[in-house]
Every structure is written in C-alpha cells, then in structure tokens.
Amino acid sequence: MSLNATSMPRLARTRVKFCGFTRSQDVTDAVALGADALGFVMWPGSKRAIDVSTLASLATLVPAFVTRVGLFVNPTPEEVQACLPWLDLLQFHGDESPEFCAQFGRAWIKALRMRDDIDLSAAQQDYAGANALLLDAWRPGVPGGTGETFDWSRIPDDLVKPVILAGGLDAEIVGQAITAVAPYAVDVSGGIEVSAGCKGVEHMQAFMAAVRAADHG
C-alpha cells in the first residue's frame, strides 16, 4: 500500500488517464465516458505515435477540465516545444533528467519503469518537481506501453508523490490494482484497444465502470 492511501485524505475517486489516441472518434468517446486525461504519444518509435498536426487536430476536441497529456521518450527540447500549444501536461517516459523535464514551464510527470533495482524513494527526491510519478512495468529495451503488469506490492509505503499506476491494466484487473495500491490515478493504453492506436468504446466503458466499482467498493 503506498502512502498515497495513508498520507492523503481518502480520494473521492481514482483519476483515469487513457493514453495513445490516434483517432477523433476515440477522443470524443473517451471524453463522453468521463476520462480525466487523454494521452498523445509524440515518440516516433511507438505504434501509437502521432505527428504534431494530428495532435493539434485531436487536442481541439478535448474540452476544458480534461487534461491533454503529451508523452515523450528522450525528446529534444525543440520537439517538446513544438507540441506545447496543445498540451496541458508533459509525460516523460525515457531517461530525462529532472532539469530537462522542468524546463518547459508546464506541469509534468515522470514515468519510472519498475526495474528490479529501482529505488522509488530516491527517485521521488530526484524528481521532486514532478506533479506525479507514473509507475510502469520494466522490459529491457522498451520504454513503455508493453501491456505488462508488475508486482504492485513493490510500491513502498513512504511515497509522498501522487502515484499514477500503469502497466498492463484493463477492465479485468484495474479494480484489484486500485484496491491493492490506492493510486491517485490509473493509466491505460493497450488494455482499451481493439488494435494498435485504435481504442474500443466498449473497452473504455468497461474500464471506467471497473474503476468506479472499485472506488465505491
């Protein structure tokens, strides 16, 4: 159980980020279903990658109070700056330093992949300027979006940063994850897809229902 659950007042509800949008209809469906944040993968190596002009067009479909998140893996500053007009929050999923992440004057979160030797207590000090830490599964050579889970009991009790739990979540297991970890938010990509980059409205609906059921359970 992370300190999220014990140091903060009990959350009224677990926030939900859906990630990896490439199609307008999926964005509109996700907003209608009540997603708190929508992620856009700006890393060209991803099967869900979009370019800046697609980002601009999808971002205009996102209304106020829904967070538009840009996902980057070891970008250049110029690559991030080109996307800033359409983003509310930056998600860094590579080996970016805290100084790199903080330079854009925009809220940001740092993804940490759960390698066996990771020290999350030290990492949260290193990334003290982050607005949250996103915890994802580790697979060598792959920066994320693997569809794999990790052992949630490895999340230590002394984390004070809000935790966004990611990695292989879907409607079947997200309830167990929320019960086990009590994260600030959950993040999912592959678990709501019908094919790479294409979300399924029924998958998204089932995921939201499972989160709400866990919140009320």
Ligand SMILES: O=C(O)c1ccccc1N[C@@H]1O[C@H](COP(=O)(O)O)[C@@H](O)[C@H]1O
């Ligand atoms: O989605 C991707 O292609 C991706 C590429 C590189 C880094 C991260 C990526 N996605 C993020 O990975 C986690 C877990 O995804 P999944 O649910 O296991 O498919 C999530 O934060 C995605 O935003």
